Amino acid sequence: MVMYTKYIELLKRETNYNKDIIYREKNVRGKKIYIIFSESLTDGSSISEYIIKSLDEIKKDKKAIINDIYNFKVIEINTYDEIVEYINNGFTIILSKNYIFALETKNKSKRSIDIPKGENTIRGAKDAFTEDFQTNIYLIKKRIKNKNLWIKEYKVGNYTKTTVDILYINGKVDNKILKTINEKLENANIDGILNSGAIKSIIGESNINPMPTTITTERPDRVSKELLKGKIAIIVDNDPYVLIVPAFLNDFFKTTEDYSEKNINSSLTRILRYLSFYIALFTPALYIALITYNQEMLPTEFLVNFAMQRSTVPFPAFFEAFMMITCFEILRESDIRSSGFVGSSLSIVGALILGEAAVSAGIVSPIMIIVVALTAISSLPFSEYELVNGLRWYRILFMIGASTLGMIGIVYAFIYFIINLSATNLFGKPYLMPFVPTNFKSLKDSIIRINRKE
Amino acid sequence: MKIKLIILIPLLLFLTGCYNYRELNDLGITTAIYIKKDKLYELTIEVLKTEKEDSKEGDMPKPVIFKSSGTTIQEALRNTILKSPKRLYAHHMQVLIIDENLAKEGISDILDLFFRDPESRKQFFVVVSKDDEILETDSNLTDTNSKSMYERIIANKNFLGNIVPVTFTNLLSKYLNPNIEIVLPSINIKDDEIVFNESAIFKKDKLIGYISNEDTIYLNLICGKIKDTVITSKDKNYITVEINEAKTKYKVEDNKIEIKLSLIGNISEINEQIDLINPNSINHIENIFEEEIKNNINNLIRKISDYDTDIFGFQDIFYKYNKNFNGLKNITINISVNMKLKYKGNGAYELYER
Numbered sequence: 140m141v142m143y144t145k146y147i148e149l150l151k152r153e154t155n156y157n158k159d160i161i162y163r164e165k166n167v168r169g170k171k172i173y174i175i176f177s178e179s180l181t182d183g184s185s186i187s188e189y190i191i192k193s194l195d196e197i198k199k200d201k202k203a204i205i206n207d208i209y210n211f212k213v214i215e216i217n218t219y220d221e222i223v224e225y226i227n228n229g230f231t232i233i234l235s236k237n238y239i240f241a242l243e244t245k246n247k248s249k250r251s252i253d254i255p256k257g258e259n260t261i262r263g264a265k266d267a268f269t270e271d272f273q274t275n276i277y278l279i280k281k282r283i284k285n286k287n288l289w290i291k292e293y294k295v296g297n298y299t300k301t302t303v304d305i306l307y308i309n310g311k312v313d314n315k316i317l318k319t320i321n322e323k324l325e326n327a328n329i330d331g332i333l334n335s336g337a338i339k340s341i342i343g344e345s346n347i348n349p350m351p352t353t354i355t356t357e358r359p360d361r362v363s364k365e366l367l368k369g370k371i372a373i374i375v376d377n378d379p380y381v382l383i384v385p386a387f388l389n390d391f392f393k394t395t396e397d398y399s400e401k402n403i404n405s406s407l408t409r410i411l412r413y414l415s416f417y418i419a420l421f422t423p424a425l426y427i428a429l430i431t432y433n434q435e436m437l438p439t440e441f442l443v444n445f446a447m448q449r450s451t452v453p454f455p456a457f458f459e460a461f462m463m464i465t466c467f468e469i470l471r472e473s474d475i476r477s478s479g480f481v482g483s484s485l486s487i488v489g490a491l492i493l494g495e496a497a498v499s500a501g502i503v504s505p506i507m508i509i510v511v512a513l514t515a516i517s518s519l520p521f522s523e524y525e526l527v528n529g530l531r532w533y534r535i536l537f538m539i540g541a542s543t544l545g546m547i548g549i550v551y552a553f554i555y556f557i558i559n560l561s562a563t564n565l566f567g568k569p570y571l572m573p574f575v576p577t578n579f580k581s582l583k584d585s586i587i588r589i590n591r592k593e
Numbered sequence: 594m595k596i597k598l599i600i601l602i603p604l605l606l607f608l609t610g611c612y613n614y615r616e617l618n619d620l621g622i623t624t625a626i627y628i629k630k631d632k633l634y635e636l637t638i639e640v641l642k643t644e645k646e647d648s649k650e651g652d653m654p655k656p657v658i659f660k661s662s663g664t665t666i667q668e669a670l671r672n673t674i675l676k677s678p679k680r681l682y683a684h685h686m687q688v689l690i691i692d693e694n695l696a697k698e699g700i701s702d703i704l705d706l707f708f709r710d711p712e713s714r715k716q717f718f719v720v721v722s723k724d725d726e727i728l729e730t731d732s733n734l735t736d737t738n739s740k741s742m743y744e745r746i747i748a749n750k751n752f753l754g755n756i757v758p759v760t761f762t763n764l765l766s767k768y769l770n771p772n773i774e775i776v777l778p779s780i781n782i783k784d785d786e787i788v789f790n791e792s793a794i795f796k797k798d799k800l801i802g803y804i805s806n807e808d809t810i811y812l813n814l815i816c817g818k819i820k821d822t823v824i825t826s827k828d829k830n831y832i833t834v835e836i837n838e839a840k841t842k843y844k845v846e847d848n849k850i851e852i853k854l855s856l857i858g859n860i861s862e863i864n865e866q867i868d869l870i871n872p873n874s875i876n877h878i879e880n881i882f883e884e885e886i887k888n889n890i891n892n893l894i895r896k897i898s899d900y901d902t903d904i905f906g907f908q909d910i911f912y913k914y915n916k917n918f919n920g921l922k923n924i925t926i927n928i929s930v931n932m933k934l935k936y937k938g939n940g941a942y943e944l945y946e947r
Contacts (some may be wrong), residue, residue, distance in 0.1 A: 202849055423827035430617050434683030439624065439641075439740075442685060446617050447654075455616055545613065 143234045146219050147173060152224075160226065161195050167194050172235035175222075180229035181244045185210075188229055190242060205240075212243035229298065230268045249274065258522040260396040267357045272302055272376040276358035283366060287311075295341070298587060299331035302376040303338065306362075311369035316385060316566040320371060335375040335382050342384060343371075348563040349529035350572065354383040354390055356522075361395045385565035387572040389585050391523045394417070396589060406587035412520050413586055419517035419530055420556075423460045423551050424537035426510045430456040432545025449506040457542030459503050463511045464538070466493050466533065471515075598910030603842040618643070624656065625739035627728050628703060629692035633662045633945060636669045639728050639739055640677065656737045658728055666706050666821050683713035689761065690722045690780070696793065696800035702806035704768055704798070707761060715761045718746050721793040721800065723781040729738040730782055738787060745789065746778070754813045755806040768798065773906035776812065779803060804896065811890045814907050817841035823861070823933060828881050834858045834934060844946040845914040849925045856885070869937045883930040890928050898922050914944035 147162060153159055163174040172194075187532065197207050205213050214230075216222065217237050221234055229245035252274065255267040268275045280288065287309040295303045303324060307317060312552060320342055327341045335355065339458040344352050356362060357380055362372045365383045373382040392412045397405035429437055437445065452459060470489045477485060493511075497503045514534070520528045533556050540548030563570035574583035583589040620643075627637040640662065642654040643817040659676050673681055689707070691700055707713060720742065728738050756778040759767075767775050772944030775795035780787050782840040792812070805811070813819045817919045819839040822946065836858035844851035860869070865875050898921050899903060902906045907926075911918035918924065 217857075363607070380614060431614055434617060434620065434682065437798070439622070439685045442617075443641050445642055446620065446622065446641075447645050449617050450643055450645045 143173060143236060144148045146222060147175070149219065150175070150223065150226075155367070161475075165191070165194060167197055167235075170235060172233055174231060174233055175226060176244065177226050177229070180227070181231060181328075185244050186231055189246070192231070194233075206318060208242065208536070210242040210244070212240045217239050224300070227356065235346055247481050252278070257524070258356060258358050258361070260394065262399050262503070263396050264358065264360045264477040266359060268359060268374075268379045270377050272304060275359070275374050275379075275381060276304065276306070279362055279372070282359060282363040283308070288366070294328050295324060295338075296329055296331040299333065300330040303332065303473055303534040305375040306366060306372040306374065308366050312371060313368070313566075317371060319409050319566050320373075320384065332375060333377065334372065335378040335380050337374060345563065346353065347568070348559050348571070350388060350560065350563070351523055351525035351529060352384075352386055352563065352565050353522065354386040355380045355525065356383065357381070358395060364398070365390075365547065385568055386567070387568070388560060389573055390429070391521060391526045392586075393584075394463055402588040402590070406589075409586055409588065415517040415520050416530070418454070419514050420534055421537060421549070422510050422514050422517070423464055423534060424541040424552070426507070427457045427460050427538060428541040428545045428549055431542065436546070439518055445504075445506055445541055448506050451501040452504050453501070459507055459539065460510070460538060460542075463493070463497075463503055463507050464514070464534070467511050467515055510585055597750060602850060615680075615682070616783060619679055621673075621683040622678055622685050623681045623683050623690045624686060625690065625728055625742075626683075626686065627690040627692070627722065628666065628695060629725065629814050630698065633664055634666050634669045635662045636660065636666070636673075637691065637728050638670075638673060638678070638681065639679070639737060641737065642877075644741060647670065654732045654736075655727070655737075655942040660776075666703065680938055681757070683710070685929045686717040687739045687867055688728055689717055689719045691719065691777075692798065693721055693723045693727070693779075694792075696721050696777075696795075699767075699798040700795075704765060706767055715765070717761055718743060719759050719761055719764050719777055720746075720913075721724045721779045727780065727782065728789060730787060732786055742780070749789070750820065752820045752821050755810045757792055757809060757813065766865075770904070770909065770913050771908035774902045774904045776809075776904045784851050794900060794902055796900065796934055802900050808889075808893045808896070811886070811893050812904065813907070814839060814886070815841065815852060824858075824886070826878075826885050828882050831862070832860065832864070832879075833862040833876060834882060835861045843910050845911055847917045848919060848923060851912065851927045851929070852890075853929050853931070855933075856886075857869065857933045857935060858936070860934055875934055877933045882932050885930070886930045887928050890930075891926075894921075895924055 150420070151162075157443065158574045159178050161174075161176055161178055165172055165174060174186070174190065193207060193209045206214075214225070216225065216232075221241070222234070222239060225241040226232060229243070230241040231244045233240040233242065250267045250269045252269055254265045259434070266278060266279060276290065285308070287307045289307055291305050293303045294300045305317075305320060307326070310414055321341050324338075328496060329337065329341065332338065339353055342353075354361075354365065359381075362381050362383060370385065371384050375382075375383065392409055400408075430449070449456070454462070459575070470485070470493065474482065474485055474489075494508050496504050496513055498508060521527055533552075536555065537549055537552045540550075540552035544551065560570055561575055569575060572578065573585045622641040622643065623638055624641055625639040629635045629637075636659075638659045639656045640659060641656050644654070658679075659668045659673050661672045661676065663672050670681060677683070689703070691703060695703075707715070730738060733748075735744065740831070746758045748755065749756050757776045759775070759777055763778070764775060768771050773797070774800050777793045777795070779791040779793040780789055782788070783790070787808070791805060791810045793800050794802050810819070810822055810824065819836065822836050822839075824834055824836060826834075836856050836860060838857040840855045842853040842855075862876075867878070868874065894905075900906075901921060903921050906920045907921065907924065911924075
C-alpha cells in the first residue's frame with residue numbers, strides 16, 4: 140500500500156511547486172495513477188511514445204507493467220527518497236496505489252564525441268571524452284572488452300549527487316589503493332562536485348608538492364593504457380576530463396603516441412622531454428647565477444658579449460629576470476583566458492612589446508629575451524597543464540636561490556626540490572617511483588623505452 | 594608562529610647581502626697582466642671593453658690598457674681603481690707576462706700572490722717577456738694580445754711543440770716540487786708582432802738562461818710532452834718529417850738513465866730525389882733522423898748541464914724509481930731513438946722525373 144497522494148504533496152512542497160516537475164494523472168483500467176517527471180531532464184517524446192502509449196494498451200496491473208511497457212529500463216522502487224533521486228536523474232516515475240516504478244527517459248541531448256583539444260597526437264585515436272559519463276565509459280569499454288574491467292559507482296556531493304565512477308581491472312589493480320579511494324569517496328562530505336579536480340582534494344592530494352599527483356586526460360586510449368598497467372580511472376559526470384591515480388612524476392613524460400612508434404624513436408623524444416623539463420626549471424636561475432655570481436663559469440668571449448648586451452640595462456640581473464618571467468606568465472595566462480578574437484593582438488603585443496621594444500628601450504638585454512623564450516618553449520611539450528604550473532613554483536624557487544647565493548643557491552634549491560619530490564607519497568608509493576626506489580622492470584619504460592611489446 | 598615564520602624566511606633571503614654578488618656591468622674583465630719591477634712594481638693590465646659601441650654586432654671592441662704601480666703587486670692592482678671605475682676581475686685572465694729582469698730577480702712573490710688570491714682562476718698561461726710594451730702592440734689577427742698569445746700557446750702545444758706551455762697551476766706545482774725546475778716560454782716583439790722565440794730556463798725561482806725553440810722540441814720529447822711536431826734534418830739536403838706519435842720510456846738505475854724514444858711519423862717534404870718506393874731509402878731516412886735527434890738531445894743535455902738546472906725533471910724520475918741521483922752532471926744518460934715513417938704520400942718519385 141503506497142501513500143501516493145501523500146508523496147505527491149510532499150514532493151510538491153519540498154520543491155516549492157517547481158513548474159519543471161510534471162504530475163500527470165491517468166486512469167489505467169479504472170485505477171488512478173500518476174506519472175511524474177522533470178521536464179528538462181527527460182525526453183518528452185519517449186515518455187509519450189513508450190510510457191503513456193503503452194499504459195493505454197495494458198491489460199492487467201503491476202506485473203503487466205513490467206512486462207508490457209515498452210521502456211527498456213524499469214526499476215521498482217519503494218521509498219520517497221528514491222522517487223526524488225530518480226526524478227532528478229531524468230527518470231519518469233509511475234506512482235499508483237500499489238506500486239512505484241522508475242522508467243528511464245533521460246534527455247539524451249549531449250555533445251557528440253569530439254577530437255582531443257589539449258592532448259594532440261599525430262598518430263593516435265582522435266576521440267576524446269565528453270561531459271556524459273556514460274559516453275566516457277563506453278569509450279573505455281570499447282577498448283577493453285573484458286569482464287575484469289570493473290566499475291564502481293558513487294554519488295558524491297550532498298547537493299549535486301554527482302555520479303563518480305571508478306574503473307579498474309580486477310586482478311591488476313593494487314587493492315590497497317582501491318580500498319583507500321573507496322573509503323575516501325564514500326566518506327566524502329562536500330556540497331558539490333562540478334569537475335574532476337574536486338576529486339583530487341577528496342582523495343588527498345597534498346599541497347606541499349606543487350607537482351601533480353594525478354593524471355588528468357581527455358584521451359580514452361591513454362586511460363585504457365593506464366588501466367592495463369593497474370591504475371585506477373575516476374570518471375566524474377559532467378567533466379570531459381578523466382583522472383588516473385596514482386600518477387608518478389615519470390608518467391607525465393609519457394604520451395600514448397610513444398607506444399605507436401619504434402622504441403628507439405620514442406626514447407629520444409622522451410629524453411627531449413626530460414631535457415626540456417630541466418631547461419624550463421633551470422634556465423632563468425642559471426642566467427641569474429652566471430651573470431651576477433659565477434661569471435668565471437662562462438667562456439671569455441661569451442662573457443664579454445653578455446657584458447656588452449647588459450651595459451645599457453639599468454636593473455640588476457635578477458630583477459630583470461623576475462620582471463620578464465612575470466611578464467611571460469601574465470601573457471600566458473591572458474592567452475589561455477582570452478577569447479580567440481584578441482589572441483592575435485595578444486601575440487603581437489607579446490612579441491613586439493616584450494621582445495623587440497623592451498630591448499631597444501634598454502629595459503632588458505637581448506639575452507634575457509632568449510632565456511624567457513627558451514623557458515617558454517620548454518614548458519610546452521607537456522600535455523599536463525598542472526605540471527607546467529607546478530614547475531613554475533620550483534622555477535621561482537631556483538631563481539630566488541640563484542639571486543641570493545648564485546650557483547650554490549641553485550644547488551640548495553635543487554636539494555629542496557629533490558627532497559620534496561621524494562617525500563611525496565601516493566597511497567604509500569613514492570612519487571619518483573621507477574627511479575627511487577629503483578625498479579629495474581619499470582625503468583625499461585622510463586626515460587628510455589626498451590621493451591617494445593609493452 | 595607559523596605565519597611569522599612564513600613571513601620571516603623570505604625576508605631573510607633578501608637580507609643576506611648577497612655575498613660575492615657582482616653585477617656583470619661593474620666588472621673589469623682582465624685578460625692579461627704584465628708585471629715589471631723598477632723599484633716599484635709596475636703593472637700593465639689589459640681590460641676588455643664591454644661598453645656597447647655602434648660598431649657591428651658581435652665585434653669585440655679593442656681592449657683598454659691600464660698602467661699602475663705600487664710597492665707590492667696587490668697594492669698596484671688596487672691602485673687601478675684610481676684609473677678605472679670597474680673593479681678588476683681576474684677569473685678570465687689568460688696570460689700573465691713577467692718581465693725578464695723581474696724573472697732574473699725571482700718570481701716567488703708573484704707566485705705567492707696568485708696562489709693565495711681566491712679571485713682568479715689558475716689556468717692562465719705564464720710567459721716571460723724581453724720587451725716592455727708587449728700589451729700595447731697591435732695584434733693583427735685577434736682582438737686582444739692576450740687572446741692571440743693564449744691561442745698560439747694552445748696551437749703550439751697541439752701542432753708544433755716548440756715551446757713549453759705552462760699554466761699557473763703547472764708553474765706552481767713545478768715550483769713546489771724540488772725535483773724539477775721551471776721552463777717558461779719567452780716572448781719579444783719583432784716587427785710589431787709578439788713572437789715566441791725562446792724558452793727561459795730557471796733555477797729555483799730565478800731566470801738563468803734561454804734555450805732555442807728547436808731545443809725546446811727535444812726538451813719536450815724527453816719529457817714526453819709532444820703531441821705532434823715537425824722535425825727537419827740538416828743532413829745534406831733538407832728532409833722534413835711530421836711526427837704524429839711520440840712515446841718516451843725511461844729505464845733507471847743508480848746514477849744512470851736510459852731514455853727510449855719511439856717516434857711514428859710521415860715524410861712531408863723532401864728537397865732531394867729519393868726513391869721512396871724502395872724500403873731501404875726509407876730506412877736510410879729513418880737512420881738519419883734517429884742519429885740527428887740523438888745528437889741534438891745530447892747537445893741539449895750538455896748545454897743544460899752547464900747551467901746545472903734539472904729542467905727535464907730527471908731527479909723526479911729517479912725519485913719515482915727510488916734510485917740515487919747526484920746532480921745532472923754526475924749521471925749517465927743513454928738515449929736511443931727509434932723512428933718509424935709510416936706514410937710517404939703518393940708518387941713522390943715521378944714528380945721529380947718530369
